Amino acid sequence: MKFLEIYKKSDKPVISFEIFPPKTANGIEKLKTVLLELSTLSPDFISVTYGAMGTTRDKTIDISNYIKNQLKIETACHLTCVGAGRKEIDLFLTKIMTHGITNIVALRGDPPAGEKNFIPPDDGYTYANELVHHIRGFEKRNTKFNINFGIAIAGYPEKHLEAPNLETDLENLKRKVDAGADIIITQLFFDNNHYFEFVRKVRNIGIDIPIIPGLMPILSAKQILKITTMCGTNFPDNLRNKLENSADNDAYAEELGIKQCIKQVKDLLENGAPGIHFYVLNKSAHIKRILNSIN
Numbered sequence: 001m002k003f004l005e006i007y008k009k010s011d012k013p014v015i016s017f018e019i020f021p022p023k024t025a026n027g028i029e030k031l032k033t034v035l036l037e038l039s040t041l042s043p044d045f046i047s048v049t050y051g052a053m054g055t056t057r058d059k060t061i062d063i064s065n066y067i068k069n070q071l072k073i074e075t076a077c078h079l080t081c082v083g084a085g086r087k088e089i090d091l092f093l094t095k096i097m098t099h100g101i102t103n104i105v106a107l108r109g110d111p112p113a114g115e116k117n118f119i120p121p122d123d124g125y126t127y128a129n130e131l132v133h134h135i136r137g138f139e140k141r142n143t144k145f146n147i148n149f150g151i152a153i154a155g156y157p158e159k160h161l162e163a164p165n166l167e168t169d170l171e172n173l174k175r176k177v178d179a180g181a182d183i184i185i186t187q188l189f190f191d192n193n194h195y196f197e198f199v200r201k202v203r204n205i206g207i208d209i210p211i212i213p214g215l216m217p218i219l220s221a222k223q224i225l226k227i228t229t230m231c232g233t234n235f236p237d238n239l240r241n242k243l244e245n246s247a248d249n250d251a252y253a254e255e256l257g258i259k260q261c262i263k264q265v266k267d268l269l270e271n272g273a274p275g276i277h278f279y280v281l282n283k284s285a286h287i288k289r290i291l292n293s294i295n
């Protein structure tokens, strides 16, 4: 089922998970166990990220294929503009099609570590709106396949790191929607006011597609501080203070993360969010507790 069908058909909030491809064969086996545990929570879909420099391209497809065709759970492959020209993008689209995968999270990707500017690959793209446009063009160029992908794009309630301000970032978000995106999944945030304000501003510029809040429950102090710094998400002082008092205590951080996430989820769903996309970091126990507690 494609993204829009999932969100239109569901009479309850849509629950989705995002996982990343592990580097080793052993890691992939472990992930399969986690996926089995996650599958007991009946997610509406599980998306699989696409590694920096396109390094995990094949693993992204293989794991999505496993989710879709072994676990029989709807899936989405992430695809970025990094390291792939138009031919490689078409090859990727053809491959996922052969596995029956119909959902894509279309992204630009980040510049390599240490570099400030994104340099497009030869014959490739600089921005995600061009990638979305390419995917819609692929459908038109290959009418014999009769394919129509569900396309999700990224949205940034606290603006993308490189954008000069939120208004400019929203204009660029609109380019992706106009190019043919179906839904927006947000960057992680810890203050729901950022999401509600973002939704209001996005609607004001005429975008009416679903906006799915992305939440990352905290699992460790070090990890969450690194991730929020990297992606430009504000980490509230009250959480920071609590974590700094017990910097190496992951069990404490996880408990705090579960409580914080339950609070956010309840407020988001009570105030109209169409579902929650959980960045689960390839773990399941914390997500189980969060979902059980919100029933």
Ligand code: FAD
Pocket: 048, 049, 050, 051, 052, 078, 079, 080, 105, 106, 107, 108, 109, 110, 111, 126, 127, 128, 129, 153, 154, 155, 160, 161, 162, 163, 168, 169, 170, 172, 173, 175, 176, 185, 186, 187, 188, 214
């Ligand atoms: P864009 O929408 O292209 O925006 C990038 C920057 O350029 C923004 O500042 C924007 O304002 C500006 N901009 C956009 N279009 C234009 C234009 N036409 N002209 C001028 N300026 C423009 N990264 C991965 O490597 N793999 C993943 O699997 C992955 N999954 C993600 C999933 C989600 C839900 C999110 C929120 C992020 C994910 N990322 C992933 C991170 C993402 O690749 C980075 O945040 C990246 O820096 C921007 O990607 P984007 O698609 O938002 O880019």
